[in-house]
Amino acid sequence: MLQAVGLTSTPRRDLTSAVDNLTFEARPGSVTALLGASGAGKTTALRLMLELQSGRGITYFRGRPLHRIAHPAREIGVLLSDLPGHPGRTVRGQLRMLSAAAGVPASRADELLDVVGLTGLRDERLGTLSLGMERRLGLAAALLGDPHTLLLDAPSGGLSPRETNWLFGLxxxxxxxxxxxxxxxxxPKEAARTADHVVTIDDGRLVADQDGAAFARTRLRPRVAVRTPHAARLADVLSREARASRRSVEVVAEAGSRLTVFGSTCPEIGEAAFRHGILVHQLADEFGDTGPGPVPRLAPVPAAVSVQVPGPVSGSSSGSGSNSGPGSSEGPGSGSGSFFRTVSVPGPARTFKLRQTRAEADTAPTEAVSTPHAAPHTPSHATPHVASHAAPQIAPHTGTHNSPHIESRAEPAADGLGPLPPPLSARPVRSPLRPVRYELRRLLGVPSTHLIVAAVLVASTVLAVTLAHTGRTPLPGLLAAWPGILPLPPAALGAGLLGALSFGHEFRYPALAGARGTVPRRLGLLLAKSVVTAASAVLLTLLVVVADLGVLRLVYGAGAAPVPDNWMALCVGWAGLAAGSAWAGLLAAGVFRAAVAGVAAVIAVPTLVVPLLQMVFSGPSARSTAGLPSRLRELAWLQWPGQVDRWLMIAVRLVAQPIAAALTLSLSVLLCAYLFTGLRRRARW
Incomplete structure (x- = not known):
């Protein structure tokens, strides 16, 4: 059960709260709609529940707040907006990346692709998907961890009726x-058509908390849609006859030849048109919204079971052009003495039945009785998930829901909806490799990474050949392809760009925003990104050096590029420069939430920080670091081999270089800024 208690947003100064003391429940085994006009505070309420926005109040997910749930992806599935994925990533790659974040097996991605009917599009890029396919993929991402609770923000917005039918069937x-x-x-018509329970809010406050039947009875106003080429004449006839019989009838003329009549019925309007010789093209019962005003709170009707009597669904969709038939309000279930009432609304066919009391259930006919465990309003397109016979077999659920399980059928539906995947039986273990696996799949799953590596290799080899041709560049500069006009070698620039995109893509395509606790933006994710970007930078540097050495020997011969004696120290220096650049881009992008800021920080190190340090330390030095290894040995009371002293002095000389000192200073400042901004955001949450 989901329990939201006292949700209140904290607005900026001189602004009212988008959500004000909102309290409601969403029960297990049912679909709950949070209904409200645009700007009523629905999205803000969801963000407050997920602790993505500052505010007061608390939300309990089966008795626990979000920050006390060890594995949020196994408890809550979220779809807050359109799919937040990089357009260059494949469908399968997106789900496998999120599987690593949630700590579930990678095979879960393939299972859910089959469930949502995207198996044939597994290798398509996200940027090529239609809105309906994106929504299917978003639902697959929400279901990755086999969650008990699903939170969705306007999931049917912009979808076709067929896609909407599929969505609510799932x-x-x-x-x-x-x-x-x-x-x-x-x-409101969609809420009545698809939800068991409707919570209505207006201006961030609770207006009504009703079950679906009570909501349809109190909020949806019956009306008759009429299309006639003589709309004005028919409206005048209906108004005169209503006044003569002293009945309350309201006739509203709409665009074209359409009339909307409140307070009358199809037979009455048809007879009036026949008596006056008025041609009618359409005559259909509809249900319309009574408006966003307050809806009276009704006590839930005592419910035992829902009785389903076979027969046609009443009414027709708005503008469909179909006339009223046997399933209209004059059907067998519309009489005053019947034990239920059938309500029809525009859109995909759906039947609502008022819950009967136990006294009525004892005397009512029961041709097909559904058990309380079955979905009370599962549409026909959901048959792959729920057995279609009248008495479904109930088996214990072995997953995380701890509730009865409805037997599934193996056949896929006509619209690509497969059976729900088997529940996950084991909880993911706490492991530092989870964010590392996520970061590796994030890095390697987009084409920009491969393009950057290819561009760095091509630029380095071209620069190396050009510099060797002039003959004025020393051998270390040739192997690193670092001319004096560039602030950094191509390998360091490419590593800095990879680091900047590491967090830049996170904020531009926030794949983790909907489930903040899965791989949180804390030290775990920062460490994983630091390790992966540093390893990528070192590997890129080695590839560049090897490629430059090979190309120089190929073009000018082996004598043009001999292996230097201090090649090990040179490789360490180049790798350190590339890793430092990657970390500078990573931290700057994390602080300013933009990849451009990360690239700017990388370029600012040699162009701004280095000259400033040179100005500060331009005077003669009165102290020397000679003998530092021996003093470190005395301080640590340890005896290490003499070779370690040599490596320590190499490290000291590297750090003493202007570019290395500038990188060290910049990384220290950026790390402190990242920790400060991260702690401040966590304090607001």
């Missing part, structure tokens, strides 16, 4: 297995 199937589903919408 949500109903998840609820049928004991899960909790909460989604936001601004369409």
């Amino acid at each position: 949500l109903s199937a998840h609820a049928a297995q004991g899960g909790t589903v909460l989604y936001t919408t601004d369409d």
